[in-house]
Amino acid sequence: MAVGAVVARILTQYSDKGSKAAQKDINKLGKNIDKFAKKSAKAFGVAALAVGAFAVKIGKDAVQAAMEDQKSQALLANSLRNTVGATDGAIAGVEKHITALQKQFSVVDDELRPAFGRLTAAFGSTTAAQEAMQIALDVSAFAGVDLATATDAIIKASQGQYKALNRLVPGIGAATVATKDFGKITDKVSKIVGGSAATRAGTLEGKMNGLKIAFGEAMETLGYALLPVLEKFATMLTTQILPKVEAFVALNKDKLAAGFAIAAEMALNLLNTAIAFSDWCANNMGIVKGMAILIAGMFAVGRIAAFVTAIGTITTAMALLRKTAIGAAIANAFATSGVSIALGAAALAAVGIGAFAVKGMLEPTLPKEGKKTVSPRGNSNNRDFITNPLGPATDGLENFTSGLNKATAAAKKSTDQLINEAAAKKNLERQKMLSGSTSLAVGQGGKLYMPGGGRNVIVNVAGSVTTEGDLITAIANGLQRKGRRSLGNTNLLVE
Amino acid sequence: MAEEVIVLYGIKETLDALKEFDKDAVKRFNKVINTELAGAERDAKNIIQDRPPMSGWRKADAAKGRTRGGAGWPGWDAGEIKSKITKTKAQGRVRGNYTTSAGALLNKSAAGAIFEVAGKKTKAGFGGGSSAQFLRTLGNRFGNASRVVWRVVDKDRTRIEENVARALEEAKADLQKHLQGERVK
Numbered sequence: 001m002a003v004g005a006v007v008a009r010i011l012t013q014y015s016d017k018g019s020k021a022a023q024k025d026i027n028k029l030g031k032n033i034d035k036f037a038k039k040s041a042k043a044f045g046v047a048a049l050a051v052g053a054f055a056v057k058i059g060k061d062a063v064q065a066a067m068e069d070q071k072s073q074a075l076l077a078n079s080l081r082n083t084v085g086a087t088d089g090a091i092a093g094v095e096k097h098i099t100a101l102q103k104q105f106s107v108v109d110d111e112l113r114p115a116f117g118r119l120t121a122a123f124g125s126t127t128a129a130q131e132a133m134q135i136a137l138d139v140s141a142f143a144g145v146d147l148a149t150a151t152d153a154i155i156k157a158s159q160g161q162y163k164a165l166n167r168l169v170p171g172i173g174a175a176t177v178a179t180k181d182f183g184k185i186t187d188k189v190s191k192i193v194g195g196s197a198a199t200r201a202g203t204l205e206g207k208m209n210g211l212k213i214a215f216g217e218a219m220e221t222l223g224y225a226l227l228p229v230l231e232k233f234a235t236m237l238t239t240q241i242l243p244k245v246e247a248f249v250a251l252n253k254d255k256l257a258a259g260f261a262i263a264a265e266m267a268l269n270l271l272n273t274a275i276a277f278s279d280w281c282a283n284n285m286g287i288v289k290g291m292a293i294l295i296a297g298m299f300a301v302g303r304i305a306a307f308v309t310a311i312g313t314i315t316t317a318m319a320l321l322r323k324t325a326i327g328a329a330i331a332n333a334f335a336t337s338g339v340s341i342a343l344g345a346a347a348l349a350a351v352g353i354g355a356f357a358v359k360g361m362l363e364p365t366l367p368k369e370g371k372k373t374v375s376p377r378g379n380s381n382n383r384d385f386i387t388n389p390l391g392p393a394t395d396g397l398e399n400f401t402s403g404l405n406k407a408t409a410a411a412k413k414s415t416d417q418l419i420n421e422a423a424a425k426k427n428l429e430r431q432k433m434l435s436g437s438t439s440l441a442v443g444q445g446g447k448l449y450m451p452g453g454g455r456n457v458i459v460n461v462a463g464s465v466t467t468e469g470d471l472i473t474a475i476a477n478g479l480q481r482k483g484r485r486s487l488g489n490t491n492l493l494v495e
Numbered sequence: 496m497a498e499e500v501i502v503l504y505g506i507k508e509t510l511d512a513l514k515e516f517d518k519d520a521v522k523r524f525n526k527v528i529n530t531e532l533a534g535a536e537r538d539a540k541n542i543i544q545d546r547p548p549m550s551g552w553r554k555a556d557a558a559k560g561r562t563r564g565g566a567g568w569p570g571w572d573a574g575e576i577k578s579k580i581t582k583t584k585a586q587g588r589v590r591g592n593y594t595t596s597a598g599a600l601l602n603k604s605a606a607g608a609i610f611e612v613a614g615k616k617t618k619a620g621f622g623g624g625s626s627a628q629f630l631r632t633l634g635n636r637f638g639n640a641s642r643v644v645w646r647v648v649d650k651d652r653t654r655i656e657e658n659v660a661r662a663l664e665e666a667k668a669d670l671q672k673h674l675q676g677e678r679v680k
Contacts, residue, residue, distance in 0.1 A: 011597035
C-alpha cells in the first residue's frame with residue numbers, strides 16, 4: 001500500500017480491545033501502586049523505626065555525654081578550688097581556655113580537664129598549668145601518646161624525674177637533662193616538639209577528630225537541654241514520691257501484712273468452697289438440674305416478677321396464718337366475723353398457691369427432649385445434663401400455672417365448706433342457748449323458734465355486719481319489729 | 496466529514512454466535528455491508544476523472560525536477576487511482592474511545608491521496624507560489640479537501656450506517672430466535 005493511504009471509515013463498531021488493554025494497564029498500574037505502597041510502607045516503617053531508634057540513641061548519648069561533661073567540669077572546678085583556690089571567674093576562664101584548646105588541637109575536653117587539673121596541682125598556678133598544658137599537648141602529638149601520659153611525664157620532670165619525658169622526647173639530650181633545670185629542659189622540649197599538636201590537628205585524622213569533637217559538643221549541648229528535665233524528674237522521684245511510698249508502707253505495714261494474710265486465707269477458703277460446691281453439685285445433680293431448669297426458664301420467659309410475687313404471697317399468707325391461727329380458728333373467723341372471713345379465705349388461698357408453687361419448684365418436670373452431653377466433671381452418671389432448658393422450663397411453668405388454678409379452686413371449696421360448717425355450729429350453739437331460756441335463737445334460714453313449739457318468726461338481717469355484737473343487735477332489732485307487728489306489745493328480751 | 500457516527504455494538508459477537516445456528520443469516524448481514532461498501536466504492540471511483548485535474552498534472556510520473564510535475568510527483572493515472580480505491584472491513588487501530596472500523600474506503604494511490612487531501616492543512620494563500628496556485632485551482636475546481644472517498648462517506652455515511660444497523664438488528668433478532676428455540680428444546 002502506498003504510503004499515506006487515505007482511510008475513510010464508514011462503519012464504526014465498539015471494540016473491547018482498547019478497554020481490555022486499558023483495564024490491563026489499570027490493573028498493572030494498580031499492582032505497581034500496591035507494590036510501591038508496600039515497599040514505601042516498609043521503607044517508611046524502617047525509616048520511622050530507624051529515626052525513632054536514632055532519636056532515642058541521640059537522646060541517650062546526649063544525656064550521657066552531658067552527664068560526663070558535667071562531671072568532668074565539676075571535678076576540674078573542685079580540683080582548681082582545692083589546689084590554687086580558684087574563683088568561679090578563674091574557673092570559667094579555665095573552661096574557656098580548655099574549650100579553645102579543644103577546638104584548636106582536636107583534643108576532647110574530657111582529656112584536657114584532668115590533665116589541666118593535675119598540672120595546676122603540680123605547678124600551683126593556672127597560668128603555669130596553661131604553659132605546661134601546651135607543652136604536654138605537643139609532646140602527646142609528637143610521641144603519639146595520649147595527653148595523660150604526656151602530662152605525667154611533664155609533671156614527673158617538674159619533680160626531677162626526667163626519664164619518662166626523655167623517653168617520649170628523645171632529642172632532649174643528656175647534657176640538658178643533666179642540668180636538672182626544668183626551665184631549660186622544657187625550653188628544649190618546646191623547641192623539639194613545638195607545633196606538633198597544631199600539625200596533628202591539621203591532618204585528616206586531626207580533622208576527623210575535630211569533627212567527632214564537634215558532634216560530641218553538639219550532643220553535650222542537647223544533653224544539657226535534657227538534663228534539667230531528668231534532674232527535675234529524679235528530684236521529684238526521690239523527694240516526693242519515694243518518701244510518700246515509704247511513709248505509707250511504714251504506717252500500714254501491719255495492715256498490709258494482715259491484708260495479704262486475709263487475702264490468702266480468703267483465697268484458700270474460696271478454693272475449698274469451690275471444691276466442696278463442685279462435689280456437692282456432682283453428688284446432687286438432680287437438684288442442680290431442677291433449679292437450673294426452673295431458673296433458666298424464668299429468665300428465658302421473663303417470669304421473674306411472677307416468681308417474686310409468688311414468694312411474697314407465701315410470706316404474707318404465712319404471716320396471716322400465724323395471726324389468725326390455723327384450722328378451727330379460721331372456721332370461727334368465718335362464722336363470727338366478716339373481716340376474718342376475707343382474711344381466712346386469702347390465707348387459705350395463699351397457702352394453697354404457695355404449696356403448689358413450692359411443689360412445682362422442688363419437683364421440676366424432666367424435659368421430653370434436649371441435647372445431652374457429658375457433665376463438666378466427666379461423670380457418666382450425669383450424662384443427662386440438660387443444655388437446652390427452655391422446653392422443660394415451659395413445662396414447669398405450665399405446671400406452676402395449673403397448680404395456681406388448682407390451689408385457688410381448692411381454697412374456694414375449702415372456704416365454702418368451712419363457712420357452712422362454722423355457721424351451722426354457731427347456729428346450734430345459739431339454739432341450745434335459746435332453748436334453755438326465753439331468748440330467741442337464729443337458725444339457718446333465719447327462722448325464729450319459740451319455746452314449746454310456738455309461732456315461727458322469720459328474721460331477715462339486711463346489710464353487712466362486722467362484729468358479733470352488730471349481728472346480735474340486728475337480730476334483736478328484727479325480732480322487736482316482728483314482735484310489735486305480729487304479737488302486739490310483746491316485750492322480747494334479747495341477750 | 497460528519498461529526499456524529501453510529502457505533503455498532505456486538506457485530507463480531509452476533510455473527511460468531513449466529514454462525515452456529517443460521518449461516519444464511521450471517522450471509523445476509525455480510526451482503527448488506529458488502530453492498531453498501533461496494534456502492535460507496537463505486538461512487539468514489541466515479542469521482543476520479545480520466546483527465547488530470549489540472550493541465551500541468553502529467554499522466555506519468557515525472558522523471559526529474561522538484562516542482563509539481565517534477566521528480567517524485569506522482570502522475571495522474573486514473574486507472575491506477577481507481578484500482579487503489581478499495582473497500583475494507585479490516586479492523587483498524589483502536590482509538591481512544593474504543594471503537595474501530597467495521598467498514599471503510601481506502602484511497603491508496605499517491606496521486607489519489609494528493610487529490611483527496613491537498614489543502615486540508617495548508618490553506619491556499621494569496622501568494623504567487625506554485626503551491627498556493629495549485630491549491631487554489633484544485634479548490635476552485637473540485638472543492639475543499641476530502642474530495643474522493645471522504646466525500647462519498649460524508650454524503651452516504653448516514654444511509655449506510657442506518658442500513659447496516661438495521662441489518663445488525665435483524666441478525667440479532669435472528670440470533671435471539673435461535674437462542675430461544677434452543678432454550679425451548
